[in-house]
Amino acid sequence: MKGEIIAIGDELVSGRELNTTSSFAAARLFDAGHEIRYMTVIGDEPSDIKGALHLALQRSSYIIVSGGLGPTSDDITNEAVAAALGLELQEDGQVADTIRRMEHEYNTSFSEEFTRKLTMLPAGAMVLNPHGTAAGYELVHDGVHLFFLPGVPEQLREHLVERVIPRLNQLDPMRKKIRQKIFKLFGLTETQVNERLQDLPDLDQGIRLGYYPVFPEVHLSITVKGEDSPHVNQVFDAAVDRVESEFHNEIIATDSGSLEATVGNLLRKRGVMLAVAESCTGGLVGKRLTDVPGSSSWFERGFITYSNSAKMELLGVSMDTLQQYGAVSSEAATEMVQGAAMRSRAQSAIAITGIAGPGGGSAEKPVGTVFIALLVGDDLMVHRFLFHGSRDEIRAITSETALDWLRRYLAYGSKLPGYRPES
């Protein structure tokens, strides 16, 4: 069964908002073995909604439509769908009950327009979650299953996972299994990754490789779709092994893992706590580390030393160093990382000082000049980098380079960062 996703919204087709919900839906469907062939985005325009629905009815077995089901005046999906498919709008008793119950519970009274928008659904609509407030529904038309879901991300997620996927599993019990492994690499370009896999055997046996730059990482996917036979599984496992041995040092995470979670696991295994001292990244490294649940067992504290006085007072960087070499210098980074370790209860520390731009650069130290220092036990390392890009990009690649360096040191004792663009 081939499926497609249609997202409705002026905010999407004008590029003002990212279409995160279609991607979420496609990913969950893919994992459950339901392949999506087309994703379409259109604006809040009845004629475009009609056109997209008619096209999808011709080429797909199931269609997921998101957006435009809410109570605000730009929510026009129900009217447009009824018109496009030649259906009446009828009051849905279950939704009307739910709204009356809510009015009672919150001791309020919704406007007539609000109630009408939510309760009048195209004839034949089967509400997916009779007790919820957002009325996602299923319609069967010309043998095609259409699922209309709210565009609000949390509501879409709930409808899709709890209602739509179980329903599709029921409709398509014989679907093919999909096996996929994602490798996240840092320090290599897409072309370098591809060239080192040119000789990967068995590529024609149903295995697909994908190369995706996800700044500043490159993600590599290995996918096999087909029978769950010993042969197919063997070919898949061999490809996974080959990638693991080829990129042993560059793999920062796999599947839904992240570099920061990998670093956290290494620290936990070693029983080492970490402190960070950040200037130009301004808290980004701390934010990334504490994105990881349970990070308090290996992340101890952070110093955001944006001003020179903060560097001196919080980390003990000397005024001499700042005057003689500047805040963006190997010497300052070294004193920052020593200060972070000494003025914390951590046995390891990262320090970052640099010029993220757009202002602040000079001929000697252009925008993108960054010093990263690493201290683990008695080992102190410092390196000068010259990164390129926007302020956001320089900050992102700086935090990535620092975390990856710590990963390499903890994993196999590397004293050099993996990515070293130098001035």
Added chain:
Amino acid sequence: MKGEIIAIGDELVSGRELNTTSSFAAARLFDAGHEIRYMTVIGDEPSDIKGALHLALQRSSYIIVSGGLGPTSDDITNEAVAAALGLELQEDGQVADTIRRMEHEYNTSFSEEFTRKLTMLPAGAMVLNPHGTAAGYELVHDGVHLFFLPGVPEQLREHLVERVIPRLNQLDPMRKKIRQKIFKLFGLTETQVNERLQDLPDLDQGIRLGYYPVFPEVHLSITVKGEDSPHVNQVFDAAVDRVESEFHNEIIATDSGSLEATVGNLLRKRGVMLAVAESCTGGLVGKRLTDVPGSSSWFERGFITYSNSAKMELLGVSMDTLQQYGAVSSEAATEMVQGAAMRSRAQSAIAITGIAGPGGGSAEKPVGTVFIALLVGDDLMVHRFLFHGSRDEIRAITSETALDWLRRYLAYGSKLPGYRPES
């Protein structure tokens, strides 16, 4: 002229990567007055590429296709386009020259496959940037202009802004003007915003309102497309004025602005420096503030006090307080914010302590319990919140609530946060 965007890539249609490039392209085109009617995503499958091209040729005047132009084995756009449109693949002399020059410059030799992938383009292709390495090109077919662009975001951005938009401006000089204003609101739901604008006059005079939840904000757009007449402009300006006065207190930014930039401007105008002390947000507030270029003129330093010892040593929170009330308490937040102000050179401070989850909650202090304290000059405020959602969502709404509270205090002296979900 109606346009559409086709993005090619298994990583997109399987939901593994967000389609950021189509959104970027649509936004830039929209701003230049070129409306996009359809955005389509398909996988690396020649038959789907063919189907999408033929459909687009029927319904659009220009088509932007991104992805699959690189040198790796999954890059199949050129072959698929040539087959779909019945064109030969021919070596492009300019691209071949560029590649030879690069080989000379870097003293390297690319593989035959690498060179072939990049130089063999469909007959009639006009390379957009003859001196770049990524060969985006234009093709005219059946009177429709097709632009093939690399999918790597930085390369797509450059091609689109430097080449495609100037070309479309030339092809469609009589396009209608678009005026749009975006208001970013925090502390209200989409429905609340909509209800307060029910009586907005002149909505039928070509003005469109859009409501978009962008967690944790609600964005409201006012769009008018049409002649640049005094009447249309007057209607637009009246709608903008109405929204500005209705949501005076809730508007955190407009257009491409952000809450953190608004806070920075208020601090700069007052000549007040800011320090932050973060526990559960772990650097996120510092990261957001330092996303703003020039933030060093109003952001002084940050303390990421993730452990109890960090709270005591860096901020002077007393052991008594931590033992009697706990690290997540009004008392701890108060001592944190006082410590941040006293141990910095800032005249204002934000302190945050809470339980972001998924672990660490209790009956008395469930996951989502957060205390935020604010200190500006002699005013000290502290408030207890109960936020809901995932770890990421709780951290995001915590940082938003804290920054919005500071904005409200600086802008009009509010001693209460705007958003107050309480336990």
